[in-house]
Amino acid sequence: MRTIVFGCLLLLAARPALGQDETAPQGETKPEEESKLKADFRGEKERFDKSCGNFTASSFMSCAELLFTDHPLHIAVGSIAPENGFGAGVALVAHYTPNDAWRLSWDTDAIGSNNGSWRAGVYMKAVYTGPKQITEEKGRPKKPAEQNPAILKRPFINFYTQAMSLNKIDYFGLGPGSLESNRTFFGMREITPGVTGILPVPQFKWLNLSLIGELNGRVVDLRGSSGQPSPSIEKIFTEATAPGLTTQLGFAQFGQGIELQPSYGDRIKLNYLANFQQFVAAGDSRFSFRRFTVDLGHEYLLHKTTRSLAPRTQNGPDDCSEDAQDPKHACPGITRALEGSISLRLLISESIAPAGHVVPFYFQPTLGGGDLNGNTSLASYQDYRFRAPNLLLLRGTFEHSIYGPLGFSFGVDEGKVALTRDEIDFTHLAHSYSAGLTLRAGGFPMIFVLFVWGGHEGTHTIALMNTSLLGGSARPSLF
Numbered sequence: 001m002r003t004i005v006f007g008c009l010l011l012l013a014a015r016p017a018l019g020q021d022e023t024a025p026q027g028e029t030k031p032e033e034e035s036k037l038k039a040d041f042r043g044e045k046e047r048f049d050k051s052c053g054n055f056t057a058s059s060f061m062s063c064a065e066l067l068f069t070d071h072p073l074h075i076a077v078g079s080i081a082p083e084n085g086f087g088a089g090v091a092l093v094a095h096y097t098p099n100d101a102w103r104l105s106w107d108t109d110a111i112g113s114n115n116g117s118w119r120a121g122v123y124m125k126a127v128y129t130g131p132k133q134i135t136e137e138k139g140r141p142k143k144p145a146e147q148n149p150a151i152l153k154r155p156f157i158n159f160y161t162q163a164m165s166l167n168k169i170d171y172f173g174l175g176p177g178s179l180e181s182n183r184t185f186f187g188m189r190e191i192t193p194g195v196t197g198i199l200p201v202p203q204f205k206w207l208n209l210s211l212i213g214e215l216n217g218r219v220v221d222l223r224g225s226s227g228q229p230s231p232s233i234e235k236i237f238t239e240a241t242a243p244g245l246t247t248q249l250g251f252a253q254f255g256q257g258i259e260l261q262p263s264y265g266d267r268i269k270l271n272y273l274a275n276f277q278q279f280v281a282a283g284d285s286r287f288s289f290r291r292f293t294v295d296l297g298h299e300y301l302l303h304k305t306t307r308s309l310a311p312r313t314q315n316g317p318d319d320c321s322e323d324a325q326d327p328k329h330a331c332p333g334i335t336r337a338l339e340g341s342i343s344l345r346l347l348i349s350e351s352i353a354p355a356g357h358v359v360p361f362y363f364q365p366t367l368g369g370g371d372l373n374g375n376t377s378l379a380s381y382q383d384y385r386f387r388a389p390n391l392l393l394l395r396g397t398f399e400h401s402i403y404g405p406l407g408f409s410f411g412v413d414e415g416k417v418a419l420t421r422d423e424i425d426f427t428h429l430a431h432s433y434s435a436g437l438t439l440r441a442g443g444f445p446m447i448f449v450l451f452v453w454g455g456h457e458g459t460h461t462i463a464l465m466n467t468s469l470l471g472g473s474a475r476p477s478l479f
Contacts, residue, residue, distance in 0.1 A: 037094055040072045069320055071095075076109045076318060079464045081478075082370035082383035083168045085113030086465065091318040103127045107316025121162035121475065123316045128155040153200050153208065153261075156314055161193040162476050168225055169372070170384040171233050173241060174361065175419045176428075178386065180457055185225035186233040188362060192476045193217045198259070212257035212275065216476065220248045220362055243287075244360030250282040251363075269308050271297035279363065287360055289353040289389075298344040302400065305337040307444070317475050339440075340400030340407075350421045351389035359389040363479045367391060367415050367430070370464065372478040378413050379452040379462055380432040388417035392424050399438060399445055407438035407445055430455055 047070060052063040068075050076091035089111030096104045105127075110120040167187045172178040194216030201209045222245065224232035239246045257275035264270075273295040281287035299308060315321060351359050365371065367378045368385025377393050378385070393415035401407045414429040436450035446466045453459040 036096055037072065040094065044070050044072065071319070071321075074318075076111050078111065078466060079370075079374050080111065080113050080117050080119055080164070081166050081169070081372050081374060082464075083170070084117040084166050085115045087111035087113045087117070087119065093316065093319050095321075097129075101128060101130050103129050105316055105319060107318045109318050115167050117164075117166045117168075119162070119164040121160060121317075123158065123160040123162075125314060125316060126157045126159070127314050153210070154314065155197070155199050157195060157197045158473075159195050160476055161191070163189070163191045164478065165189040166372075168228060170382060171237065171242065171361070172382075172385060172387070173237070174364070175388050176386060176417055176430075180382070180385075182236060183230040183382070184233040184236050185228040185230060187223040187225045189221045189223075190478055191217075191219045192478070194253075194476060196255075206262065208261040208263070210259045210261075212255070212259055212273075214253075214255035214257075214277075216253040216255075218251040218253055218279075218363075220251075220360075222248055222362065242361045243358040244362055247284065247287075248360075248362075249284055249287055251287075252280045252282070254278045254280070266304055267301045269299045269301070271295075271299070273297075286357050289351055289357055289359045291349060291351050293349045294347070296346045300342045302340040302342065303338045306339040306341055308341075315473050317473055338401055340398070343395075343397045343399075345393070345395040347391070347393040347395075348424065349391045350424060352421070353389070361387065364389050365391045365417070365479060367393065367417055369460070369462070373475070374464065374466075376434075376462070376464065378415055378430055378432040378455065379434055379450065380454045380459060381430070381457050382460075385457075386417040386430070388419050390418040390421050390424050392416055392418075392426075392429075394429070401440060405440045407440045408436075409438050409445065409448060409450065410435045411450075 044066075047066055051066050066074075068077065071093040074091055074093070075088065077086070077088045080087040089109060091107070091109035093108075094106045096106075098104065103126075105125045107123040107125075108121070110118070112118040165188075169186055169188060171184050171186055172180065173182050194214065196212065196214040199211045199213075201211060222233075224234055226232050233242065233245065237245060255275055255277040257273060260270065260272040262270050273293070275293045275295075277291045277293070279287075279289050279291070301308065349365050351364070353359055364387050366384045366387045368381035369379055369383030370376045371384065377395065393413065395411065395413050397409065397411040399407060399409045411434040413432045413434075416424075416429050418424050432452055432454040434450045434452040436448065438445035438449075439447035444466070447463070448465075449461070449463045451459065451461050
């Protein structure tokens with residue numbers, strides 16, 4: 001709450017500096033030499049004065065919407081990682097179009113939580129706006145005159161540097177046979193500078209096919225976590241049972257992938273990804289390994305008014321602009337239209353380590369509750385419950401609006417982790433069910449409050465908030 005109040009005070013304190021001189025007549029035409037960023041601040045000040053200057057009950061929603069979504073400055077909120085609290089801070093979003101070929105956007109944020117965990121990042125998108133375009137909305141290419149410029153998929157490059165510090169992460173051991181009674185805790189800091197790029201392939205417009213490349217640096221520092229309900233990790237586990245516990249190296253991580261996002265009609269949308277990554281450890285090749293991931297997403301929109309829940313990858317994580325060409329960069333508006341979707345997902349992740357090599361446990365994916373990226377799976381189990389180099393997850397979800405911003409969600413998860421790749425199959429899957437309410441904004445469910453059950457380790461009630469703003473792009477993965 002202190003961080004939220006600080007963010008509000010920062011916005012209020014910034015009002016005199018947000019634009020032109022206070023003595024200038026209201027509505028005066030901005031000078032020719034006014035910079036783009038200064039114009040954005042001036043526009044936000046005008047919107048702030050209109051929505052929040054004379055605060056009334058009727059203006060509450062519009063003022064709150066401005067404080068949490070407007071640009072260039074707004075309050076940033078969201079879950080950091082499971083068990084590390086709800087984070088709040090400040091985000092700065094800026095846009096710049098230097099020429100007819102490129103559109104640039106910057107996204108900077110920093111948030112902290114009540115347990116001392118924090119995340120800070122700087123993200124820049126360079127989107128090519130030249131003539132080669134393909135649309136995301138139909139399975140077959142449209143005529144150029146029919147294309148909607150707001151939804152065109154274009155080549156882009158994403159530069160970022162993200163740092164995160166987490167004070168409470170569970171570790172139960174490796175593999176599907178890990179014991180709940182062996183729970184320990186550790187803390188971790190990870191710095192991830194990197195660049196990713198997406199290149200649409202015009203020859204396969206009907207498949208909406210793109211090539212993906214990435215290059216990341218990963219610097220990890222582990223620490224014990226005392227004062228928790230269970231012991232710190234070094235009290236029970238060793239380098240043999242938690243590879244990488246005593247030695248954290250810098251990594252160069254490369255990746256190449258193919259993404260297919262065809263749509264069939266206005267209702268069926270697919271999102272297929274095949275990705276191959278290489279983790280190269282500096283100084284000790286025993287920790288180098290490779291990872292192959294297949295992620296098959298299927299979404300069926302129940303109403304014509306429904307907006308796809310897939311993120312707008314050409315936005316930053318704090319940028320909810322629906323149309324980057326819009327000078328106001330407006331976010332999705334509040335709607336009372338019926339919206340809902342059914343989603344099915346198959347995720348398979350397999351690690352390849354030569355003889356004598358090991359996969360550091362902090363780079364191994366997890367099932368149970370939430371993972372380091374805030375994604376939930378098998379939520380009836382504790383956070384980070386099952387950890388191994390190989391993973392399989394089947395997920396089905398139904399989400400629908402009820403009235404206004406209130407929605408309902410139901411989900412079914414089945415999955416497993418495995419120490420070896422040949423154990424990844426569809427037998428002996430753990431399962432979990434969830435049902436509860438969502439709080440929607442701009443057509444997206446942003447806050448989930450769910451009751452989860454299934455499996456053999458009890459039931460839970462979980463509350464989480466999306467880490468991206470109203471369909472903004474995902475943040476760099478922590479593993």
